[in-house]
Amino acid sequence: MKRIVFFSLILTFLVSSMSCEAQNKKATKAKTAVSDKIEVFYFHYTRRCITCNAVENVTKEAIAEMYPTQTKKGQIIFTSINLDNKENEAIAKKCQSEGQSLLFIGKGKRIDLTDKGFMYAKSSPDKLKAEVKKTIDALL
Numbered sequence: 603m604k605r606i607v608f609f610s611l612i613l614t615f616l617v618s619s620m621s622c623e624a625q626n627k628k629a630t631k632a633k634t635a636v637s638d639k640i641e642v643f644y645f646h647y648t649r650r651c652i653t654c655n656a657v658e659n660v661t662k663e664a665i666a667e668m669y670p671t672q673t674k675k676g677q678i679i680f681t682s683i684n685l686d687n688k689e690n691e692a693i694a695k696k697c698q699s700e701g702q703s704l705l706f707i708g709k710g711k712r713i714d715l716t717d718k719g720f721m722y723a724k725s726s727p728d729k730l731k732a733e734v735k736k737t738i739d740a741l742l
Contacts, residue, residue, distance in 0.1 A: 640678045640708035640741045645699040648686045656723035657704060657730075658682055664731040669738065678738065708741040 672678040704719040722730035
């Protein structure tokens with residue numbers, strides 16, 4: 603009986619602490635300033651496979667081909683960030699990236715194309731380029 607009461611108290615404490623944390627994250631997102639530029643981040647580690655390199659190269663190439671004017675004006679910015687460098691921890695935390703990821707951030711939205719990037723970059727780069735275009739067009 604004492605065990606049941608003890609575990610019930612611990613469970614109640616854990617659930618209440620999680621709900622408070624979720625509310626804090628919502629408040630933080632609401633305070634984020636809305637920008638008219640689109641930032642594309644590719645987060646990676648120092649050791650990279652062929653597919654990892656392909657995700658970066660195909661995405662960078664797609665942006666350069668389809669949006670040359672916007673990139674020159676600074677409306678669309680592509681940044682490759684090495685997660686092994688300690689100085690990049692703050693930007694990774696700000697973008698909510700905990701590992702390798704391909705993120706599009708603009709107009710208060712965050713779109714994650716990581717799965718599609720790794721699915722298409724090597725085998726179907728045109729499909730990845732189409733996804734990049736669809737994502738950026740939605741943010742413009």
